[in-house]
Amino acid sequence: MTLRETSPIAATVYRGEAIENTHIAHVAVVQADGRLLYSFGDPSRITLARSAAKPAQALAVLETGALERFGFDETDLALMCASHSSEPRHIERARQMLAKAQVSEADLRCGAHPPLSDAVYVDWLKRDFKPDAVCSNCSGKHAGMLAGARSIGAAISGYELPEHPLQVRVKHTVADVCDLPDDAVQWSIDGCNLPTPAFALDRLARLFAKLAAAEDETSASSAASSSIAPRTGALARIYRAMAAHPEWVAGEGRFCTALMRAFDGALIGKVGADGSYAIGVRASRQTAQLGADGALGIAVKVEDGNIGVLYATVAELLARLDIGSPEQRAQLSGFRALPMFNTMGIEIGHLAFSLALEAHPRREA
Numbered sequence: 001m002t003l004r005e006t007s008p009i010a011a012t013v014y015r016g017e018a019i020e021n022t023h024i025a026h027v028a029v030v031q032a033d034g035r036l037l038y039s040f041g042d043p044s045r046i047t048l049a050r051s052a053a054k055p056a057q058a059l060a061v062l063e064t065g066a067l068e069r070f071g072f073d074e075t076d077l078a079l080m081c082a083s084h085s086s087e088p089r090h091i092e093r094a095r096q097m098l099a100k101a102q103v104s105e106a107d108l109r110c111g112a113h114p115p116l117s118d119a120v121y122v123d124w125l126k127r128d129f130k131p132d133a134v135c136s137n138c139s140g141k142h143a144g145m146l147a148g149a150r151s152i153g154a155a156i157s158g159y160e161l162p163e164h165p166l167q168v169r170v171k172h173t174v175a176d177v178c179d180l181p182d183d184a185v186q187w188s189i190d191g192c193n194l195p196t197p198a199f200a201l202d203r204l205a206r207l208f209a210k211l212a213a214a215e216d217e218t219s220a221s222s223a224a225s226s227s228i229a230p231r232t233g234a235l236a237r238i239y240r241a242m243a244a245h246p247e248w249v250a251g252e253g254r255f256c257t258a259l260m261r262a263f264d265g266a267l268i269g270k271v272g273a274d275g276s277y278a279i280g281v282r283a284s285r286q287t288a289q290l291g292a293d294g295a296l297g298i299a300v301k302v303e304d305g306n307i308g309v310l311y312a313t314v315a316e317l318l319a320r321l322d323i324g325s326p327e328q329r330a331q332l333s334g335f336r337a338l339p340m341f342n343t344m345g346i347e348i349g350h351l352a353f354s355l356a357l358e359a360h361p362r363r364e365a
Contacts, residue, residue, distance in 0.1 A: 007041050008354070010302070011309050015340065015349040024303040025313055027357065028202035029321070031292040032213035034179060036202055038290070038321075038357040044200045047301045050190060050272030051083045053174065053197050054141055055238050056207055060166075060173035061148035062234050070100045070147050077238065078245035079140030083271060085117035085251025086135045093248070094134050097143035101150055108133035109160040110142045110192040117251050138192035140248075145170075145194065162187060162195050171195065177210065177235075178203040191273060201299045208280030209297025211268060215239040216283050216295055239280065242268040255311045255335050262331035263324050275302035275310050279318075286322055291362070296323075309351070311335040316353050 010025035026041035036043060058080040061067075067077065076097050084090040098105060112131040115121050124131065133139065145166060149156050154165040161167060174197050175182045190196035214235035218228055228236075242249050246260035249270065259269045259279075269279040281287055281296040290296065298317060302310045315336035319329050329336075340349035 007303070008356075010040060010313060010353065010355050012352050012354065013309075013340070013349060014352060020349065023306060023309045023313075025309075025355075026201055026301045026303075027313075027317065027355070028200075028205040028297075028299045029290070029357070030202055030205045030209055030297045032206070032209040032295045032297070033293070034202070034206045034209075035293075035362070036360045037292060037296075038359055039202075040355055040357050043202045043205075045301060046186065046198050047201045047204060047276055047299075048188060048196060048198045048272070048274070049204050049276055049278070050196055050274060051138070052204060052270045052272030052276050052278045052299075053207075054081045054083070054270060055211060055242070055268075056174045056177050056197075057141060057170055057194075058144060058238055059177060059234055060170040061144045061151075062237065063173065063230075064148045064151040064166075064169070066101070066144070066147040066151035069151050070097075070102075072097065072100060072144075072147065074237075074241040075245050075248055076100075076140070076144075077241035078248040080144035081238065081242055081270065082140050082249045083116065083137045083256075083273075084140060084248065085254060086115035086120050086131065086137060087117065087251050090248070090251065091135055091139070094139040094143050097140065098134070098146070101143065101147035103143075103146045103150070103156055105132065105134050107146055107156055108136075108139065108142050110136040110138050110194075112136060113191075117253065119253065120251075136192055138190075138194070141194070142192065160193050160195075167195055171197075177231075178207050201301055204276070204278045205297035205299035207297065208268070208270075208278040208299070209295050210280075211235050211239045212280035212282045212295035212297070215243075239268055242270070255314075255332075258332060258335070259314075262328045264328075266324060269314070271307070271310070274305035275307065276300065277310055277314050279314070281323055286324075290321060291359075308335075308338055312338045312351055313353070313355070316355060320355060320357065 013021040028043035029038040186198040218236040250256035279298040315332040338351040
């Protein structure tokens with residue numbers, strides 16, 4: 001049987017009363033120790049995390065000491081985790097990071113592409129602007145990788161190659177933070193020319209639950225910060241950078257920025273190309289009501305890679321899990337409803353969900 005025949009449909013697009021498209025998706029909801037709480041579809045589906053893995057890649061760079069050595073601040077760290085919109089501030093910040101690391105734009109091994117922001121694209125067309133590598137939505141990650149290579153004394157040439165000492169380090173860090181042996185992670189090449197990992201969807205949720213749990217732990221132990229493990233402190237630092245600077249993680253009008261602004265530090269979220277998304281939710285009364293012992297991680301994969309359906313599904317899940325307040329979730333209504341209008345502005349279709357989450361009760365020892 002094919003995947004479509006065996007996997008449940010998560011969302012259906014109707015044009016009038018007729019079904020136009022159906023979308024298969026997989027969902028994993030876990031607590032920080034990896035225990036699966038809720039699922040839809042296949043929570044173990046091997047998933048290319050793509051840019052949703054950027055916080056783990058940034059962790060590897062952070063642990064080289066590069067941020068301290070080159071004077072990177074929390075905004076720089078947020079940009080390292082970003083799929084930014086190539087707004088002028090993003091491009092200028094990436095250039096500043098390169099200057100701090102004493103490398104040049106010519107050292108970047110990411111290519112140029114149209115921006116992720118429609119507004120930026122219109123501006124570029126009007127100005128006949130030709131982007132270069134620093135305009136890539138991944139330029140912050142690449143600037144961080146160059147700084148990481150310098151920090152460990154490795155050559156900057158070939159920093160993007162799987163066998164480069166920095167990428168070997170990144171691979172180990174990604175596997176380790178997901179509680180996997182190195183050989184349990186599959187690696188491919190991302191659109192930006194860096195290695196990108198693939199692992200079970202619930203491990204992506206686990207990564208983001210760990211980020212949120214680390215922030216919970218450091219916040220609770222602020223008076224005794226020396227007792228915090230270095231890895232926990234690094235994960236919390238990444239969480240805080242993303243939560244405090246959501247405009248640097250994506251950009252104006254983008255889902256990641258809108259999500260983190262709406263929830264004001266209570267969660268972080270990151271998209272990955274071709275339909276993956278991950279959220280880390282700090283512990284709260286609501287996470288406890290869901291059965292979580294502490295922080296929560298949510299990961300989603302939409303099989304056909306439809307980004308609009310992905311964002312709508314994530315917003316729908318937050319509502320079904322009762323994460324945040326109705327007022328916070330309402331700020332995502334434009335992404336969740338996904339209305340369909342024709343060229344005359346007449347609404348001619350809608351998106352409907354069939355996300356029946358399966359609960360996974362705790363097994364007694």
